[in-house]
Amino acid sequence: MHIPDGFLSPAILAATGAASAGGVYWMSRRAQGEIEESRAPLLGVMGAFVFAAQMINFPVGAGTTGHLLGGALLAFTLGPAPAVVTMTAILAVQALVFQDGGVLALGANVFNMAIAGVLGGYLLYRLLGGSRSRGIAVFTGASASVMVCAVLALAELRLSGVPMPPALLGVSMGLFAVNAVLEGAVTVGVIQALARLNPGFVKESAAPLRRPVLAAVALAAVFLASVGVWFASEAPDGLESLADKLGIGGRARAILAAPLPGYDAAWFGNAAVNKAVAGVLGAGLAFAAVLLLGRILFRKKAA
Amino acid sequence: MHHVVLERWSRGTSIIHRRDPRAKIIALVAFLAAVATTPDSCAPFRLPAYAALPLAAILAARLPLGGVAARAAVVLPFCGVFVVFSLVAGETQRAAALLEKSYLSALAALAVAATTPVARFLAGLEALGAPRFLLWVIQFLHRYLFVTSEQAQHMRQAAASRGAGGGFRFRSWRLRAASSAIAVLFARSYRRAEATYRAMLSRGFQGRIQLLYELSPDWGDALLVVLGIAVSIGLRVAMVLPA
Numbered sequence: 001m002h003i004p005d006g007f008l009s010p011a012i013l014a015a016t017g018a019a020s021a022g023g024v025y026w027m028s029r030r031a032q033g034e035i036e037e038s039r040a041p042l043l044g045v046m047g048a049f050v051f052a053a054q055m056i057n058f059p060v061g062a063g064t065t066g067h068l069l070g071g072a073l074l075a076f077t078l079g080p081a082p083a084v085v086t087m088t089a090i091l092a093v094q095a096l097v098f099q100d101g102g103v104l105a106l107g108a109n110v111f112n113m114a115i116a117g118v119l120g121g122y123l124l125y126r127l128l129g130g131s132r133s134r135g136i137a138v139f140t141g142a143s144a145s146v147m148v149c150a151v152l153a154l155a156e157l158r159l160s161g162v163p164m165p166p167a168l169l170g171v172s173m174g175l176f177a178v179n180a181v182l183e184g185a186v187t188v189g190v191i192q193a194l195a196r197l198n199p200g201f202v203k204e205s206a207a208p209l210r211r212p213v214l215a216a217v218a219l220a221a222v223f224l225a226s227v228g229v230w231f232a233s234e235a236p237d238g239l240e241s242l243a244d245k246l247g248i249g250g251r252a253r254a255i256l257a258a259p260l261p262g263y264d265a266a267w268f269g270n271a272a273v274n275k276a277v278a279g280v281l282g283a284g285l286a287f288a289a290v291l292l293l294g295r296i297l298f299r300k301k302a303a
Numbered sequence: 304m305h306h307v308v309l310e311r312w313s314r315g316t317s318i319i320h321r322r323d324p325r326a327k328i329i330a331l332v333a334f335l336a337a338v339a340t341t342p343d344s345c346a347p348f349r350l351p352a353y354a355a356l357p358l359a360a361i362l363a364a365r366l367p368l369g370g371v372a373a374r375a376a377v378v379l380p381f382c383g384v385f386v387v388f389s390l391v392a393g394e395t396q397r398a399a400a401l402l403e404k405s406y407l408s409a410l411a412a413l414a415v416a417a418t419t420p421v422a423r424f425l426a427g428l429e430a431l432g433a434p435r436f437l438l439w440v441i442q443f444l445h446r447y448l449f450v451t452s453e454q455a456q457h458m459r460q461a462a463a464s465r466g467a468g469g470g471f472r473f474r475s476w477r478l479r480a481a482s483s484a485i486a487v488l489f490a491r492s493y494r495r496a497e498a499t500y501r502a503m504l505s506r507g508f509q510g511r512i513q514l515l516y517e518l519s520p521d522w523g524d525a526l527l528v529v530l531g532i533a534v535s536i537g538l539r540v541a542m543v544l545p546a
Contacts, residue, residue: 002381003381004378004381004382004405004408004409005335005338005339005404005405005408005409005412006338006339006378006382006400006401006403006404006405006406006407006408007385007401007404007405008339009339010336010339010340013339024434024437025434028434028436028437029434029436031436032436040436040439040440040443041443041496041499041500041503042493042496042497042500043440043443043444044439044440044441044442044443044444044445044446044447044496045443045444045447045451045492045493045495045496045499046489046492046493046496047440047443047444048443048444048446048447048448048450048451048452048492049451049488049489049492051444051448051451051452052448052451052452052454052455052488052492053455053485053488053489055452055455055456055459056455056458056459056481056484056485056488068485073489077489085436085437085440086440086444088437089437089440089441089444090444092437092441093441093444093445093448095412096412096416096421096424097309097416097421097445098377099374099375099377099378099409099412099413099416100377102335102405102408102409102412103331103332103335103408103412104332104335104336104339104408157385161343161397162385162388162389162397162401163388163389163391163392163394163397164388164392165388165391165392168387168388168391172384182478185478185482186478186481186482186485187482188482189478189479189481189482189483189485189486190482190483190485190486190489192482193482193483193485193486193487194486194489194490197486197487197490198490201489201490201493
């Protein structure tokens with residue numbers, strides 16, 4: 001789901017670009033700080049590994065094959081911050097060398113696949129880490145990472161005004177769901193095999209979160225960010241009242257419309273779409289706030 | 304592998320190849336921003352005028368026009384899906400706009416990628432303030448891409464020659480086999496990274512990677528930046544002028 005240039009509206013490009021620049025800067029500082037200096041070669045070679053692993057196909061049925069996306073696998077083995085940096089590097093190489101995904105759209109692609117996908121999947125993995133079977137945590141985290149990427153990408157396209165007839169949208173969501181299940185299954189297989197090869201490969205930070213309230217809020221944020229975004233783009237009217245209640249409808253409209261006075265007025269005039277933008281912004285902000293909170297709390301606990 | 308071609312193209316010595324990577328990156332971003340902000344109502348007849356800029360760069364760089372145009376077509380499969388979506392929704396003009404904008408953007412990105420070796424591109428990004436740690440990771444990734452991909456190919460061939468290949472039916476053992484193969488590849492890559500780092504240390508690595516390029520911008524680079532921005536803005540304004 002690499003979005004090329006030419007699809008996203010300037011507002012979406014600016015918003016995702018800013019979010020990604022900040023997120024990647026932060027994560028690369030963290031990845032650099034939290035582990036030994038040998039990490040730059042390690043992350044680079046593991047990025048090359050994900051490229052190569054994508055060449056190993058497995059049959060999905062109905063004559064098609066799927067392959068690993070790898071973001072969740074990296075998060076479960078290298079840790080979340082290194083995984084974000086590695087996925088960003090992969091997306092950068094795909095955009096620059098392979099013309100897979102746009103250059104301006106790199107911000108959006110990084111946001112979907114390297115930041116939201118990896119962190120969303122990792123969060124679920126941590127939340128379920130306490131349950132008896134690690135397999136469940138791995139499967140759920142890996143599947144969720146794919147679904148979060150897909151839903152965000154579709155929502156961004158929808159908010160940019162790319163038409164999506166409901167029937168076709170349903171078909172593509174179905175395909176993404178199949179991909180998500182496969183990603184989960186293969187990631188479980190890989191993690192189990194890795195644990196057999198060398199238990200040190202799998203990050204043992206899958207300890208249960210000690211703070212159930214935080215865990216519940218975090219889970220709600222992931223849920224809101226993916227399902228909420230989905231509803232926002234699919235049924236804008238449903239979020240209309242929510243956006244107004246939260247008081248972000250008007251403000252988001254003003255922020256998004258201001259830099260683009262002449263841009264495609266017919267579309268921007270559409271109230272329902274504006275409400276959807278507000279809803280997505282709200283969900284995104286909630287997600288970011290909870291992640292930030294979680295980071296701060298974990299750091300305190302570790303110290 | 305197809306990106307060998309890009310590697311060869313990027314090693315030319317034309318007037319475009321010699322430009323400072325920063326100048327090319329700035330001109331590219333200006334052009335992409337102009338295309339991205341153009342209203343869809345300019346499709347299908349006005350938008351193609353944007354092609355003038357990437358085509359001029361490709362010709363000045365003496366790259367094979369047909370080859371570059373064909374490579375830029377990698378965006379078309381993704382576009383195709385949404386063009387169909389737009390047509391089903393009855394928005395013909397939007398479909399044309401998506402097709403033209405994404406192809407023009409890919410052509411421009413390719414014109415820069417095909418005239419700038421990756422290490423030089425990264426030196427330009429570093430000078431523009433991108434996080435250095437991320438750039439190191441990108442550089443290592445690019446260096447080990449072929450090595451690891453070849454290893455994956457060997458493993459695939461080995462599996463096929465032992466009877467694992469063929470057929471498209473879902474079988475759970477094949478999923479298991481694929482995950483085990485990926486795990487082995489993971490372990491090998493991990494070991495390779497450690498060996499690489501030890502080799503770097505033994506050769507006196509001090510914790511800082513020197514990029515091989517000294518950037519020294521000249522008047523030609525300034526001209527490229529000014530031209531790139533001016534022509535992009537000019538085309539963007541011309542798009543919305545009344546006919």
